[in-house]
Amino acid sequence: MNDLVRYALDGNVAVLTVNNPPVNALGHGVRTGLKEGIERAIADHGVEAIALVCAGRTFFAGADIAEFGKPPVSPTLREVHEVMENCPKPIIAGIHGTALGGGLETALACHYRLAVPSARLGLPEVKLGILPGAGGTQRLPRLVGVEKAIEMICTGEPIGAHQAHQMGVVDAVTEGDLLAATIDFADHVVAEDLPLPRVRDRDRLIAEAARRPELFQAAREQFAKVKRNLMAPQHCISAIQAATEMDFDGGMRRERELFEELLKSDQSKAQRHFFFAERLASKIPDVPRDTPRREIATAAIVGAGTMGGGIAMNFANAGIPTVIVETSQEALDRGMATIRRNYERTAQKGRISASDVETRMGLLTPSLDLADVAGADIVIEAVFENMGLKKELFAKLDAIAKPGAILATNTSTLDVNEIAAATARPEDVIGLHFFSPANVMRLLEEVRGEKTAKEVIATCMDLAKRIGKVPVLAGVCHGFIGNRMLHAYFDQAYALLYEGCQPRDVDKAIHDFGFAMGPFAMADLAGLDVSWRIRKETGQTQPIADRLCEMGRFGQKTEAGFYRYSQYSRTPQPDPEVAAIVEEEGLKRHDARREIGAAEIVDRCMLALVNEGAKILEEGIALRASDIDVTYVYGYSFPVYRGGPMFWAGLMGLDKALETIKGFHAAGHGDVWQPAPLIERLVAEGRSFQDYDQAGG
Ligand SMILES: NC(=O)c1ccc[n+]([C@@H]2O[C@H](COP(=O)([O-])OP(=O)(O)OC[C@H]3O[C@@H](n4cnc5c(N)ncnc54)[C@H](O)[C@@H]3O)[C@@H](O)[C@H]2O)c1
Numbered sequence: 001m002n003d004l005v006r007y008a009l010d011g012n013v014a015v016l017t018v019n020n021p022p023v024n025a026l027g028h029g030v031r032t033g034l035k036e037g038i039e040r041a042i043a044d045h046g047v048e049a050i051a052l053v054c055a056g057r058t059f060f061a062g063a064d065i066a067e068f069g070k071p072p073v074s075p076t077l078r079e080v081h082e083v084m085e086n087c088p089k090p091i092i093a094g095i096h097g098t099a100l101g102g103g104l105e106t107a108l109a110c111h112y113r114l115a116v117p118s119a120r121l122g123l124p125e126v127k128l129g130i131l132p133g134a135g136g137t138q139r140l141p142r143l144v145g146v147e148k149a150i151e152m153i154c155t156g157e158p159i160g161a162h163q164a165h166q167m168g169v170v171d172a173v174t175e176g177d178l179l180a181a182t183i184d185f186a187d188h189v190v191a192e193d194l195p196l197p198r199v200r201d202r203d204r205l206i207a208e209a210a211r212r213p214e215l216f217q218a219a220r221e222q223f224a225k226v227k228r229n230l231m232a233p234q235h236c237i238s239a240i241q242a243a244t245e246m247d248f249d250g251g252m253r254r255e256r257e258l259f260e261e262l263l264k265s266d267q268s269k270a271q272r273h274f275f276f277a278e279r280l281a282s283k284i285p286d287v288p289r290d291t292p293r294r295e296i297a298t299a300a301i302v303g304a305g306t307m308g309g310g311i312a313m314n315f316a317n318a319g320i321p322t323v324i325v326e327t328s329q330e331a332l333d334r335g336m337a338t339i340r341r342n343y344e345r346t347a348q349k350g351r352i353s354a355s356d357v358e359t360r361m362g363l364l365t366p367s368l369d370l371a372d373v374a375g376a377d378i379v380i381e382a383v384f385e386n387m388g389l390k391k392e393l394f395a396k397l398d399a400i401a402k403p404g405a406i407l408a409t410n411t412s413t414l415d416v417n418e419i420a421a422a423t424a425r426p427e428d429v430i431g432l433h434f435f436s437p438a439n440v441m442r443l444l445e446e447v448r449g450e451k452t453a454k455e456v457i458a459t460c461m462d463l464a465k466r467i468g469k470v471p472v473l474a475g476v477c478h479g480f481i482g483n484r485m486l487h488a489y490f491d492q493a494y495a496l497l498y499e500g501c502q503p504r505d506v507d508k509a510i511h512d513f514g515f516a517m518g519p520f521a522m523a524d525l526a527g528l529d530v531s532w533r534i535r536k537e538t539g540q541t542q543p544i545a546d547r548l549c550e551m552g553r554f555g556q557k558t559e560a561g562f563y564r565y566s567q568y569s570r571t572p573q574p575d576p577e578v579a580a581i582v583e584e585e586g587l588k589r590h591d592a593r594r595e596i597g598a599a600e601i602v603d604r605c606m607l608a609l610v611n612e613g614a615k616i617l618e619e620g621i622a623l624r625a626s627d628i629d630v631t632y633v634y635g636y637s638f639p640v641y642r643g644g645p646m647f648w649a650g651l652m653g654l655d656k657a658l659e660t661i662k663g664f665h666a667a668g669h670g671d672v673w674q675p676a677p678l679i680e681r682l683v684a685e686g687r688s689f690q691d692y693d694q695a696g697g
Contacts, residue, residue, distance in 0.1 A: 005033025006055075007040060012048040013186045014041035015179070019055040026102045027064030028073050034106075035075045038083050038091070049186035050091045052110060053179055058097025059119070060106055068272060069263070077102050077134040078252070081109035085198050090189045094182030095119045095170065100158065104169075105132055108139040111196045113170040114185055115161040116178050121169055122158025126232045128275055129268030129641060133259035137239035138251040142202040143168050146209035149240055150219045154233040200248040210244040229514050230641055231267050266651050270643030273690070274633060277626035277644065281472045282461045284623070285696070291458040294404060296466075300325065300376035302393065304335025304366075307410055308382035310438025313339055314467040316360040317439075323365045323372050332366050339364065342439065371400055378406040378463070380432055385534075387414050391422040398423035406456050408432040413479050416449040426451040430460055433480060434469075435635045436526070443635035444469035445480055472631050475621040481613075481628055482635045484621075485645075488612040488672060492604040493519040495669065497544055498586045500593040501601065503562040504574045509601035514639025519605070520562035521572050524555035528562075543585045548578065604669070607661055609645040614676035617646075617692070625689035646689045658683045 006017040016037040020030050034052075041047045054060060063077070075083075084091055084106075093107040095115040104121050107113050115121070123132040123140065131137055132153060141149035144167045152159065164170045174181040188194075209215065216237055223233040235258045242254035262268050300323040301312045308324065315322040316339075326332035343357040352360075365372070373379045379401055383389055390409060397407050407429045409419050420426035431447025444464045448457060457473065464471035474480040479487055496506050507518025517525070523545075532549040535542060548561060555561035556570060563572030586593055613628045622628050629644020642648040649657045658679050665673035682692060 002029055002033045002036070004029045005037050007037050009044075009046070010051075010183050011187070012046060012190065013183050014044060014047040014050045015183065016041070016050060016052045017055050018053070018060070021056050023058055023061035023098075024054045024056065024103070025062060025064040026060050026077055026106065027067060030060075030064075031075050031077060031080050035080050035083050038080075038087055041089060042087060047089060048190045049089055050087070051094060051179070051182040051186050052091055053094040053182055054096070056097075059093075059095045059099040060103030061098050062101035062103055062124075065275075077105065081106065081135055084109045085200060087111075088196070090186065090194070090196050092182050092186045092189065094174075094178045095121065095161075096178050098122070098158065101125055101132060101136075102134050105134040105136045105139070108135065108143070108169075108199050111198070112185060112189065114172050114174050114178070114182055115164060115170045117161050117173055117175065119161040119164075120158040121161070121164045122156065123153050124156040124158065126154055126156040126236055127271065129230075129232045129265065129271035130262045131232060131236045131239055131255070131259055133255060135252060135255070137236060137255050138243045138248060139199040140169075141209070141240050141243050142199050142206055145205040146240055146244065147215065147219075150237060153236045153240065154219070154223050154227070206244050213241075213244075216241045229639065231265055232262055232271075235262050267641040270641050270647055270651065273626070273643045273647050274629065274640055277624075277630050277647075278470055280624065281470065281627050281630045282465070284457060284461070284473055287454045287457050287461075292455050293462060294377065294406065294455060294459045296320065296377045296406075296459065296463055298322070298376050300373035300379045301382060302370070302373065302379065302397075303382035303384075304332055305382065306436060307434060307438050308380075309335045309339050309342075310436070310440075311380055311382055311410065311434050312364055313342065313360070313439040314434075314469070316363040318467045319363065320467075321363050321365070323367050323376060325367050325370055325372060327368070329368065332368060336364070336366050370396055373397065374400050374402060376401065376405060378408060380408045380410060382410040382434075385411060385414065387418065390414065390419050394419050394422040394429070398425060404428070406430060406459065408460070410434055412483055415478075416447045416476050417451075420449045420451060427453040428456060430456050431474075431476075431480070432460060433474075433482075435482075441635065442468070442470045443482070443631060444471045445474050445482055445631060445635065446471050447474050447476060447480055449476060470630060470634050472627045473623060474631075475619070477616075477619070477621050481616055481622050481631045484616060485609050485612045485628070485632070486636065488608040489605050490519055490523075491672065492608040494542060494544065496596060496601055496604060497582050498589045500586065500590075500596050502574065502579055502582055504572075505596070505598075506601055506605070507572070509598040510605060512598065513602050513606070514642060516637045524561035524563055524565075524572065525570075527555045527557055529554045543588075544582055547581050547585070603660055604664065606645060606648065607657060607664070608672065610649040610657060611661055611673070611676050611679065613646055614678045614689075617689075618676065618678040624693045626693055650688045650690060654679065654688055655683045 004020045008015045018024050018030055041050045091110040092112040093110040095107060096119050099107050099121045101124060104123055123136045125132045148167055161173045165173045219237050220234060227233045239255045239258050243251045298321050299315045301308045302325045304324050304326045312322050312324050340361060343360055346352050347354055347357050379397055381393055401407060409431050410433060416431040420429035429449055430452050433445035433447060435441035435443050446460050461471050493506050503520035507521050510518035528545055528549050552558060553560040556565055559565045562578055564575040616622050617625055625646035628646050632638035632644050633640050638644055658675055661673055661675045
């Protein structure tokens with residue numbers, strides 16, 4: 001026995017306790033310990049049953065991700081499961097915390113399963129672009145039926161203990177001490193001489209599904225829609241289907257083949273990259289883990305417009321009392337009414353209860369007096385995007401806010417240092433850039449000013465998680481990471497219109513690439529008037545968009561923008577009037593219009609992100625290429641199965657990306673196509689963005 005798995009006796013029950021903190025990952029040592037423990041219990045004549053539990057905060061939360069992509073080392077999880085399932089003495093799993101992935105698969109290889117009410121069980125492999133490869137696709141449908149297995153495996157969403165009990169994943173939900181309950185259950189199985197059910201032998205639900213093969217086609221179509229372009233859910237369905245077409249061992253072989261295919265795929269490489277990228281993003285090299293945090297018990301938001309209202313909802317959702325300050329009663333009422341309407345809609349969908357709506361509204365205190373932010377531990381400004389206004393406001397906040405309060409701005413583009421300099425406490429000032437709709441979008445771009453204190457950064461990184469966001473740290477520049485890159489992307493999208501495309505050509509190519517929508521459908525959704533106003537203020541032009549705005553075509557809200565919309569439908573309809581403007585403006589810039597294929601559209605738009613991203617990285621505005629990926633997936637719906645723009649460039653081959661960028665430069669598409677020096681350097685050194693991240697430069 002090794003020290004990761006403890007073997008003890010309680011009467012005639014052998015208790016195997018796994019202790020591999022923090023999450024009891026099923027690494028090699030744990031697998032070896034488990035196998036030896038079971039074998040010892042089998043050999044031990046005094047033992048009649050085995051209780052399998054985990055120490056610490058959770059049951060096995062999954063495989064050991066450090067072993068990912070490496071050749072399997074014996075005993076593999078499948079080998080351990082075989083020993084367990086064939087064990088002549090009953091094995092009872094006692095589940096607390098989360099039984100995820102290989103953890104749930106291990107529980108399924110036991111004869112009986114108990115869980116505490118708070119336990120959660122799931123097979124989240126699909127989120128890493130793979131499938132449960134240790135029997136999950138073969139055993140789960142035998143227990144719960146094919147339809148429920150497809151739902152659980154293809155969404156990767158965990159279920160609670162009570163639901164698991166209803167579905168038949170666990171045999172009982174137990175209150176009180178889990179270990180004692182597991183041992184009692186084992187005693188009961190022995191006393192009653194209950195059978196040793198093996199999930200692999202249960203064929204009734206499988207046989208039922210085998211008579212309805214059409215359900216697999218329906219599931220394929222459903223997941224082709226909700227998980228567009230993703231291979232893993234389709235492979236999961238194939239593996240589950242195999243369970244209905246082959247015997248258990250045949251199904252296991254098929255599951256393995258499908259697993260191997262996914263593991264080798266670019267999609268899974270990208271999703272695994274993204275999994276680590278997300279976790280890495282909140283680690284800031286010069287802000288150590290033990291940096292002191294400030295307590296955030298109360299918050300205040302200034303401005304109850306589009307962003308302020310959404311930001312306030314995040315705080316109310318997390319149970320943090322929040323004051324919302326506006327300048328007029330009308331704006332305040334409008335803002336509060338929007339928040340209430342949003343909550344009520346969520347309640348109608350059954351995602352929160354009617355009393356949750358009131359609890360959350362009760363945490364929000366509307367006010368017309370800025371002095372009411374005095375008690376807040378953090379104040380977030382979300383007023384109009386105007387430097388003069390923001391500086392004036394921050395000077396006032398400086399006078400009102402309590403010492404030590406964090407003063408944050410939600411500016412999308414403005415200089416956070418200049419805003420901070422309007423106060424006598426620039427160390428307390430930080431940018432907290434939420435994305436619209438702020439109550440939905442997961443990204444929080446945190447902008448570090450020159451003087452921002454480390455403890456303010458550390459506090460805001462923790463706070464982001466508390467309010468359900470994924471934080472990425474950015475430095476100060478126009479547009480920070482996300483919007484600065486978006487600017488480069490839109491420049492190309494427009495350039496393509498002038499050269500020969502229509503909005504639907506660009507949007508279709510980008511949609512097919514995997515974005516939820518292309519740039520022009522997105523601009524229509526966001527409204528064209530905001531950037532038009534900014535262009536007018538800053539003396540810039542974008543003739544196609546300017547002309548649309550002059551015609552009152554502001555996008556979806558006016559039922560016309562780059563597309564036409566009807567009162568009843570938000571589906572963009574191409575509009576001949578727009579097509580004529582595009583052609584006319586195009587011919588003012590170029591002698592003739594040219595046919596542009598989807599591949600060039602994608603390369604122009606995506607490599608613009610990559611080239612700008614590389615500049616941002618080199619300037620130190622982003623800490624890592626992977627942070628840029630996180631920004632784009634969570635802030636701009638870049639398809640996760642391509643890993644983010646920087647990872648995508650690596651999949652394409654950074655040398656090929658560079659060659660294409662140089663080609664665009666040579667073709668006269670503008671100086672933006674001057675390759676970022678960092679890309680040239682990495683290609684010369686034969687390195688990737690990931691190598692750059694790992695080496696820290
Ligand atoms: N809309 C977006 O997609 C988006 C995304 C990220 C960041 N931002 C940034 O968030 C900020 C707010 O944008 P928005 O879209 O919510 O604007 P908005 O016009 O919808 O809301 C601004 C609100 O601030 C209020 N306000 C103005 N001056 C005030 C003051 N002195 N005190 C209190 N309230 C005041 C206004 O009455 C208005 O209700 C801007 O800095 C913007 O750049 C916007």
